[in-house]
Amino acid sequence: MAAVSSLARRRSAGPVGSATRGTTHPNRLRRMDRWITDAHGTALRRSADPVAVDLGYGASPWTAVELLARLRRVRTDAAVVGVEIDPERVAAAAAYARDGLTFARGGFEVPLAGRRPLLIRAANVLRQYDEDGVAAVWERLCGRLAPDGLLVEGTCDEIGRRHVWVALGPEGPRTVTFATRLGSLSAPSDLAERLPKALIHRNVPGEAVHAFLRDFDRAWAAAAPYAAYGARQRWTTAVSALGADWPLADGRRRWRQGEVTVRWEAVAPRGW
Template identity: 75%
Template sequence: MTSRAPARPVGTVTRGTTNPNRLRRMDRWIAATHGAELRRAAEPLAVDLGYGAAPWTAVELLRRLRSVAPRARVVGVEIEPARVAAAKPYEREGLDFRHGGFEIPVPRRPHLVRAANVLRQYDEDEVAAVWQRLCARLAPADPAAASRGGLLVEGTCDEIGRRHVWVALGPEGPRTVTFATRLGSLERPSDLAERLPKALIHRNVPGEPVHAFLRDFDRAWAAAAPYASYGARQRWIRAVRELTADWPVTDGPARWRQGEVTVRWGALAPRAGA
């Protein structure tokens, strides 16, 4: 039996800013890295939490997930009732919109929760509790089925999705941090610092791991300058390859070619007590 949802949704209203294709980099990463997990589920359920003033991101999430998991369903959840009402005409088979917040008012534990540009307005010391609440709602791991459980993807991007940084979390907590960009718009990797999620954005200071990572990334980028004659993609790949000597990069060239790099959360997590 599921517990009764709170009388009022948990959370606060966001600005609601959204644009078509804003979250395409995050969606493509989810499809590539979590698609097999979704396919293993009999009825894979994804939640677009805080989709904003227009439903574009939820509509796009359904299309991109179904390219790798044809049975996937998406529920868009918004804390502002007027936004839910405006999204209702876009409902279709596999896509619903509901009023709610961090309690995630869906009938079963989701296999994916995407929360993009939701926590930027919160204080840093509120993030851990929100993460814990959302992770507790995820589908549990099932070792017998080789399942690591559901995935929470929480992060921030610019208005048109050129630069994006997100944290991926499972039922057990944070796993990785991914940096993604349209390479043609990048002067140096540390330009991505302005899009760090709330858990990290105030930690980009000397002495913190994320600051050291971006410093090393800039140095690797500078050292890879001769590869720029072959294009920004080749320069990025070379820079990331150099990073792997000192940082636990978890992906490979297939993702690097997309303007991405993923690092284990433990290497970038804020220093305790700092």
């Protein structure tokens, strides 16, 4: 497999990247999609060309089908293009094409015939690549966005209970969101195994993301008495305490969904 940095720099007629493992389960990306429609809803409603890309949707097109349905709750004429590097996956997905949903072969070059997507969602795509190539891929994908576009790149478990993603605009990374099914959580650091590629190897002493998860665990432990009122109350109490020391980018309404979003610069890897 070629290094992702080389792939990101390559200029050729063929797709840029490598096929993912392709594991797909229905409703796997619900937490990410729910956040997207909330955080990016205003841009979606205002856009003259509300097209989104589901990049690397996998062996089955469920995530692209679901993304269209969720975006259309915000914008009824939203469109989704599912992009996959494996031609057999693209051919298999054709049966699911419909008004507003198409499929194309491609990779990090995002082949949209000159259109600039309002959204690129890349879930569970970069985990197979080298960490030192992530920045180049992010730069390439951000360069394809519309001026008010958003790239959401992250990782989740097989059934979508735990998910961490980075949100990026055309200028680069903005925030990191941690999202979980609260009933499955023993401590916030359980989410460490789902950190995106840019962060997963940085969960070590001396790195900011390690300090963030350490402080989150301490706040969670201090909020243990609130567990008597439910996991949601314990989570919101812990997140509220965490906000005293970390620049959180959301509020209680999102915390109640089992989420917390922190500014990228607060948890970025050393030397980024």
